[in-house]
Amino acid sequence: MRALLVVNPVATTTSARTRDVLTHALASDLELEVAATDYRGHARELAREAAERGSADVVIALGGDGTVNEVVNGLLHHGPDTGHLPRLAVVPGGSTNVFARALGLPNDAVEATGALLDALHAGSERAVGLGLATGTPGSADEQVPRRWFTFNAGLGFDAGVVGRVESQRERGKRSTHALYVRQALRQFLGDPHRTHGSIELLRPGHEPVAGLALAIVCNTAPWTFLGNRPMYAAPRASFDTGLDLLGLTRLSSAAVTRYATQLLRSSPERGPRGKHVVALHDEADFTLQSQAPQPFQLDGDHLGLRTSVTFTGVRRALRVIV
Structure with a gap:
């Protein structure tokens, strides 16, 4: 499965070492492309490009709620999902992580990565309203x-x-x-x-x-x-x-x-x-x-x-x- 990992390098609760560990764990199971954000709005651009090019089956947001919001807006730049957009996945790295926790994901980035890999293996997904x-x-x-x-x-x-x-x-x-x-x-x-x-x-x-x-x-x-x-x-x-x-x-x-x-x-x-x-x-x-x-x-x-x-x-x- 092709995946784009969008990483916020200044996420509140993850260190460079932790992000490296998570990246290697994901890369062991996925055909992974990693992109770090450089400025506000960058995550949105990266997700939009992935959706328009069809270069990823899933876009993973590693960061806080702001990073997730940008990725969502990039994926939905042309409108709601019609069945052809990449799926969204979240690894929480912010101070609060409301969206991830509301989905029932662990608030710890390492545990959430394990849960994400399990869900990918099981083909587990849901459609959410926004x-x-x-x-x-x-x-x-x-x-x-x-x-x-x-x-x-x-x-x-x-x-x-x-x-x-x-x-x-x-x-x-x-x-x-x-x-x-x-x-x-x-x-x-x-x-x-x-x-x-x-x-x-x-x-x-x-x-x-x-x-x-x-x-x-x-x-x-x-x-x-x-x-x-x-x-x-x-x-x-x-x-x-x-x-x-x-x-x-x-x-x-x-x-x-x-x-x-x-x-x-x-x-x-x-x-x-x-x-x-x-x-x-x-x-x-x-x-x-x-x-x-x-x-x-x-x-x-x-x-x-x-x-x-x-x-x-x-x-x-x-x-x-x-």
């Missing part, structure tokens, strides 16, 4: 390129936290859960929209819902992890359904304390709840818009400010080795 974010027609963001996401997207508060973390990482800080907690506190103290949200939810055939201070779009559960603790913003979200949404209309000190506690205690059966919660399940498409530009993130990648984003759930978009 989310697609596009600029809304008629909005200032109409021409923004569309982008696929694997596990979550956010407009507003949580995207602002992601942006702050990225800024700290560019200054040399390590990506740790403590860093996220500190930046969440700073975002809370500095967010001018947290008590009077400016995000509006639009759905075909429904009345608009205004005043959201935070909007999290989930394609699977859990939403994220705090260390080894899974956190469920939308417990019913699944790779086999459409998109789920958690919106909050108020982020006062009391509300944040309450909902943060609920997230820490969340489970596959129960997520955040209360009078300031807006929750949707298995939605095909909807739009989030704001008069004031809001921070925007996909799969933990901060993409700047947006005033309007349309989200679409695409079922069976890509085949994944599991």
Whole structure:
């Protein structure tokens, strides 16, 4: 089997020695081509070329969720899988690895490589649904390129936290859960929209819902992890359904304390709840818009400010080795 291994050489939790060991293990069973990424967006280019040339049966992403997202967007550059695209495989190397863990893969890169080889020998794979974010027609963001996401997207508060973390990482800080907690506190103290949200939810055939201070779009559960603790913003979200949404209309000190506690205690059966919660399940498409530009993130990648984003759930978009 022909495989392209896309390696992020600065992945958070893998060393050069570990990556060499994993590469040799994969090369013993596969006709393996290895490509290391040199810049942001490089993994996307490599995966796109492999799909267009038909040079690989499987593309393996060795890195964190950002690397996986780029590979997915490269594979799906021309649209959802029609049965001819390379399959996706993941070896987790980031600090959180939400997509890999949501698929049930081990969070350790060595163990995940063993599981991947077992799955390849058994021919085990599944088709997963993905989310697609596009600029809304008629909005200032109409021409923004569309982008696929694997596990979550956010407009507003949580995207602002992601942006702050990225800024700290560019200054040399390590990506740790403590860093996220500190930046969440700073975002809370500095967010001018947290008590009077400016995000509006639009759905075909429904009345608009205004005043959201935070909007999290989930394609699977859990939403994220705090260390080894899974956190469920939308417990019913699944790779086999459409998109789920958690919106909050108020982020006062009391509300944040309450909902943060609920997230820490969340489970596959129960997520955040209360009078300031807006929750949707298995939605095909909807739009989030704001008069004031809001921070925007996909799969933990901060993409700047947006005033309007349309989200679409695409079922069976890509085949994944599991």
